[in-house]
Amino acid sequence: MRNNETILQSAFILHTRAYRDTSLLLELFTVEQGRISLVARGARGSRSRYKGLLQPFVPLLISWYGKSELMTLTVAEADGVMFNLAGERLLCGFYLNELLMRLLHRHDAHPQLFMAYQQALRGLQNATSMAAILRAFEKHLLRELGYALQLDREAHSGPLIQADQFYYFDPDLGMLPCESSAKSTAGQPVFCGKSLLALHADELIDKDFLRDAKRLLRLALNQLLDGKPLKSRELFL
Amino acid sequence: MSFSPLINQLIAALRCLPGVGPKTAQRMAFHLLERERSGGLSLAKILEEAIANVKHCHRCRTLSETELCLLCANTNRDQTLLCVVETPADVFAIEQTGSYRGLYFVLMGRLSPLDGIGPEELGLHHLVARLIEQSPKEVVLATNPTVEGEATAHYIAELVKQRGLRATRIAHGVPLGGELEFIDGNTLARSLAARAEV
Numbered sequence: 001m002r003n004n005e006t007i008l009q010s011a012f013i014l015h016t017r018a019y020r021d022t023s024l025l026l027e028l029f030t031v032e033q034g035r036i037s038l039v040a041r042g043a044r045g046s047r048s049r050y051k052g053l054l055q056p057f058v059p060l061l062i063s064w065y066g067k068s069e070l071m072t073l074t075v076a077e078a079d080g081v082m083f084n085l086a087g088e089r090l091l092c093g094f095y096l097n098e099l100l101m102r103l104l105h106r107h108d109a110h111p112q113l114f115m116a117y118q119q120a121l122r123g124l125q126n127a128t129s130m131a132a133i134l135r136a137f138e139k140h141l142l143r144e145l146g147y148a149l150q151l152d153r154e155a156h157s158g159p160l161i162q163a164d165q166f167y168y169f170d171p172d173l174g175m176l177p178c179e180s181s182a183k184s185t186a187g188q189p190v191f192c193g194k195s196l197l198a199l200h201a202d203e204l205i206d207k208d209f210l211r212d213a214k215r216l217l218r219l220a221l222n223q224l225l226d227g228k229p230l231k232s233r234e235l236f237l
Numbered sequence: 238m239s240f241s242p243l244i245n246q247l248i249a250a251l252r253c254l255p256g257v258g259p260k261t262a263q264r265m266a267f268h269l270l271e272r273e274r275s276g277g278l279s280l281a282k283i284l285e286e287a288i289a290n291v292k293h294c295h296r297c298r299t300l301s302e303t304e305l306c307l308l309c310a311n312t313n314r315d316q317t318l319l320c321v322v323e324t325p326a327d328v329f330a331i332e333q334t335g336s337y338r339g340l341y342f343v344l345m346g347r348l349s350p351l352d353g354i355g356p357e358e359l360g361l362h363h364l365v366a367r368l369i370e371q372s373p374k375e376v377v378l379a380t381n382p383t384v385e386g387e388a389t390a391h392y393i394a395e396l397v398k399q400r401g402l403r404a405t406r407i408a409h410g411v412p413l414g415g416e417l418e419f420i421d422g423n424t425l426a427r428s429l430a431a432r433a434e435v
Contacts, residue, residue, distance in 0.1 A: 015351040055383065
C-alpha cells in the first residue's frame with residue numbers, strides 16, 4: 001500500500017476520455033470523495049486488465065493513490081453487474097451523468113446523492129415511467145447542492161401552498177402566487193398548486209403532475225447550468 | 238544531449254505518430270538517416286501525396302482519394318444493405334471478415350453528449366440524406382459496444398425506423414476460443430441475456 005492510497009471505495013464512472021496512447025481519463029462519482037478524476041494506465045490496450053469494466057453504469061470498487069491533481073487508479077473491481085440500460089433508458093442514464101458532471105464540484109462528498117444515483121439507475125432498468133425517476137433524482141440533486149425547492153409553502157415561509165391555487169417560480173425566492181392559470185404578469189410559466197404538492201410528496205402519479213414537475217425542475221436546473229443546455233437532451237427523439 | 242537542428246526537428250516531427258515517444262522517435266530518425274535513406278525518401282513522398290489527395294468518399298465518408306471509394310463504386314455489392322460504423326478502421330475490420338456484402342456509412346465518431354457531441358455535431362443529416370438516396374432494406378448498426386456506441390445505435394435506429402426501414406444491431410457475446418472463466422462479468426451477463434435457441 002502506498003501513501004495517500006484510498007482503498008476499495010464504491011464508485012461509478014460518469015465519463016471516460018482517451019488519454020495518451022493507451023490510457024483512459026476517468027471521471028468518477030465516488031461515495032466518500034464525490035466527483036474525482038483518475039488516470040487508468042494502460043486501460044485501452046489490448047491486454048488491459050480492466051476489459052469491459054471501466055464503463056459508465058457499472059458498480060465499481062476502486063482504489064487509487066496520488067495527490068489531488070491527476071490521481072492514478074490502482075485497482076478496479078466490479079461490485080455487481082452493469083445496470084442493463086437499453087435504448088431510451090440508456091439516454092436517461094447519460095442525462096443523469098451529464099447533470100452530475102456539470103453540477104458537482106470535485107471532492108465534494110455527497111453520500112446521500114450517491115445512494116439516490118444508484119437507486120435511479122436501478123429504477124431506470126425496468127420502471128415503466130422513466131420520467132418520475134428522473135424528476136426524483138433532479139429534486140434530490142437540487143437539495144444536495146443547497147438549492148432545495150420549497151414546495152409546501154410560498155416564498156419567505158409564506159402561507160401553505162393550496163392545491164387549487166396557481167403559482168409562478170422565482171429562482172431566487174421560490175413559489176409566488178399568481179392570479180390565473182394563464183401566464184403570470186412577468187411572463188413566467190405558471191404551475192398549479194396540486195402539482196407542486198405532488199412533487200413535494202414525491203407522488204408524481206399523474207401525467208399533468210409529471211409535466212409540471214419537468215417544467216419546474218428544468219427552470220431550477222437551468223439557473224444552475226448558467227443557461228448552457230444539456231447535450232443529452234438532444235438525443236431524445 | 239542535443240543533435241543538430243535538422244535531426245532534432247525530425248525527431249520532434251516523428252513524435253506526432255501514436256505510440257512514439259522521444260526515445261522511439263530518436264531510434265526511428267537514426268535508422269532512417271543511417272540505414273534507410275531511400276525508404277525514408279519514398280515515405281516522405283507517399284506521405285505528402287496521401288495527405289494532399291486522400292479525402293472522404295462522397296457517399297460513405299470513409300477515407301478515399303477518389304470521389305467514390307472502391308466499395309461504393311463496386312456495383313456487385315448488395316445495395317439493400319447499409320452498415321453504419323464509427324471509423325474507417327471499422328470498415329476495414331468488417332471487410333477482413335469477408336462476411337458482409339453490403340455498403341457502408343462511416344460516422345467518423347459517435348454521439349457523446351458529455352463531450353458535447355450531439356446529432357448535429359456528428360453530422361447525422363448526412364446519414365439521413367444517404368438513407369433517402371439509397372433507401373436500403375436493412376441498416377446494420379455496427380457501432381462499438383461502448384455506452385456511447387449503444388446510444389448512437391439507438392438514436393440511429395429510431396431515425397431508420399421513422400422511415401419505415403429495418404434496423405438491426407450486431408450481437409454481443411463471448412469471444413470465440415475464449416474460456417468463460419476469464420471473460421469479464423458484464424460481457425458474460427450480456428451473452429446470457431441474449432442467449433439463442435440451438
